[in-house]
Amino acid sequence: MEFNVIKKEGGARVGEIKIDDFVVKTPAFVPVATKAAIKSLTAFDIEELMIQMLIANTYHLSLRPGAEIIREFGGIQKFSGIRKPFMSDSGGFQAFSLGKGAILGRSKFEYEIEKKPSKEASIAKISEEGVYFRSIYDKSLHLLSPEKSIEIQHDIGANIILALDECNPPSADYDETKEAAERTERWAKRCLAFHKEKKSSQAIYGIIQGGLFRELRERSAKAITSMDFDGFGIGGSFGRNKMYETLGWLQPFLDKEKPVHLLGIGAIEDIIESVSYGIDSFDCVSPTMIGRAGYILITPESGGNRKNKFRIKITNNRFAGDKSAIDENCDCKMCKRYSKSYLNHLFKAKEFSAYAIASYHNLYFMEKLMNDIRDAIENNRFKRFKEKWLG
RNA sequence: GUGGUAGUAGUGUAACGGUAGCAUGGAAGCCUGUGGAGCUUCAGGCGCGGGUUCAACUCCCGCCUACCACC
Numbered sequence: 001m002e003f004n005v006i007k008k009e010g011g012a013r014v015g016e017i018k019i020d021d022f023v024v025k026t027p028a029f030v031p032v033a034t035k036a037a038i039k040s041l042t043a044f045d046i047e048e049l050m051i052q053m054l055i056a057n058t059y060h061l062s063l064r065p066g067a068e069i070i071r072e073f074g075g076i077q078k079f080s081g082i083r084k085p086f087m088s089d090s091g092g093f094q095a096f097s098l099g100k101g102a103i104l105g106r107s108k109f110e111y112e113i114e115k116k117p118s119k120e121a122s123i124a125k126i127s128e129e130g131v132y133f134r135s136i137y138d139k140s141l142h143l144l145s146p147e148k149s150i151e152i153q154h155d156i157g158a159n160i161i162l163a164l165d166e167c168n169p170p171s172a173d174y175d176e177t178k179e180a181a182e183r184t185e186r187w188a189k190r191c192l193a194f195h196k197e198k199k200s201s202q203a204i205y206g207i208i209q210g211g212l213f214r215e216l217r218e219r220s221a222k223a224i225t226s227m228d229f230d231g232f233g234i235g236g237s238f239g240r241n242k243m244y245e246t247l248g249w250l251q252p253f254l255d256k257e258k259p260v261h262l263l264g265i266g267a268i269e270d271i272i273e274s275v276s277y278g279i280d281s282f283d284c285v286s287p288t289m290i291g292r293a294g295y296i297l298i299t300p301e302s303g304g305n306r307k308n309k310f311r312i313k314i315t316n317n318r319f320a321g322d323k324s325a326i327d328e329n330c331d332c333k334m335c336k337r338y339s340k341s342y343l344n345h346l347f348k349a350k351e352f353s354a355y356a357i358a359s360y361h362n363l364y365f366m367e368k369l370m371n372d373i374r375d376a377i378e379n380n381r382f383k384r385f386k387e388k389w390l391g
Numbered sequence: 392g393u394g395g396u397a398g399u400a401g402u403g404u405a406a407c408g409g410u411a412g413c414a415u416g417g418a419a420g421c422c423u424g425u426g427g428a429g430c431u432u433c434a435g436g437c438g439c440g441g442g443u444u445c446a447a448c449u450c451c452c453g454c455c456u457a458c459c460a461c462c
Contacts (some may be wrong), residue, residue, distance in 0.1 A: 060425085090424085091450095094426090263424040265423055282423095
């Protein structure tokens with residue numbers, strides 16, 4: 001893997017990740033394809049959307065269909081028919097979302113704890129050896145150790161793989177967060193050692209943890225960036241309006257020559273802000289998840305702003321007879337053909353195409369947004385771009 | 392026409408002589424390394440009239456409506 005920074009404006013930067021004959025222009029948005037598919041879309045849609053890279057999930061794919069099957073196909077591209085570079089997530093986040101997150105609320109954000117109580121039982125437990133999971137399908141017990149995670153990710157064959165890490169809930173105190181960050185560091189060493197030993201040509205990112213604590217974030221960043229990773233991911237919990245502050249703490253510790261991926265972030269405002277802190281890539285379920293709930297992303301031209309989170313809810317009654325395009329200022333093929341009224345109807349009728357149309361538009365929107373961000377930085381207009389969007 | 396049974400949110404149902412629940416549908420909101428058609432909130436009802444009673448959706452009578460049976 002090769003990474004080149006082409007242009008900088010303040011902390012924001014435009015670059016290129018070259019990997020296995022693919023070129024990914026950064027900053028890039030990486031849609032989530034947990035089970036080797038973007039929900040409701042086909043490989044044709046994905047290629048048409050000019051999506052540059054996707055991220056699949058180790059835990060889910062190892063249970064279904066099983067890593068061996070994907071390996072026998074020669075990797076996830078051949079298995080899925082999606083001719084795009086892939087990242088694979090290590091399963092570390094599932095240790096959280098299926099473990100403590102299942103009890104305390106899955107959010108990574110401090111301010112969302114109270115409104116997301118959960119009665120679900122935990123099916124993941126963490127030990128020094130690794131994460132003990134139960135299958136969501138048959139409750140069978142599986143150990144996902146750092147070595148096992150990497151082995152599975154080798155089988156899945158993504159172009160960029162991630163080291164196994166431990167993500168805390170936002171409510172974690174200092175000691176708990178410290179323990180997780182230190183374990184993440186030890187696991188990172190094990191992942192890297194195993195990866196080098198297997199002589200895989202895949203790129204590997206190490207993950208920075210440390211939760212809401214500056215000292216722990218800085219220590220984690222120092223430790224992880226001192227290892228021979230190809231790039232770095234920033235994971236874990238963030239406080240209210242403190243994510244940018246966290247990124248600010250980390251900025252001086254990050255390797256200037258290597259790409260930085262912000263895990264699980266994808267709200268429009270968060271992406272624009274994070275780019276100014278030097279983030280090169282993002283992955284997030286948001287565009288597709290909110291799409292399936294009937295939210296349509298819109299630009300400032302169409303009335304999008306911080307307050308409405310750059311979206312309209314197409315299921316609202318006020319759109320029932322609205323003949324205008326889904327988004328009048330979007331030139332994606334869905335907006336060119338379909339009216340708000342029709343999409344409103346499809347959602348209320350629970351027609352499957354509603355999810356496909358909304359997901360397609362929202363991902364088109366994300367690609368356009370990232371393209372405009374890169375363009376703005378290249379022309380020294382990113383500051384103005386940011387003002388236009390965020391005021 | 393006679394007899395029986397039943398009428399409770401838009402729909403389907405529950406309970407009770409003293410605050411009418413549930414499901415679904417409706418409305419609004421929510422989802423940040425996807426356990427998902429999920430979660431939260433709101434709106435919405437005792438067929439009509441009379442009687443008994445301190446109090447009636449509940450008991451009684453009549454009417455209306457529906458279904459069943461019989462002429």
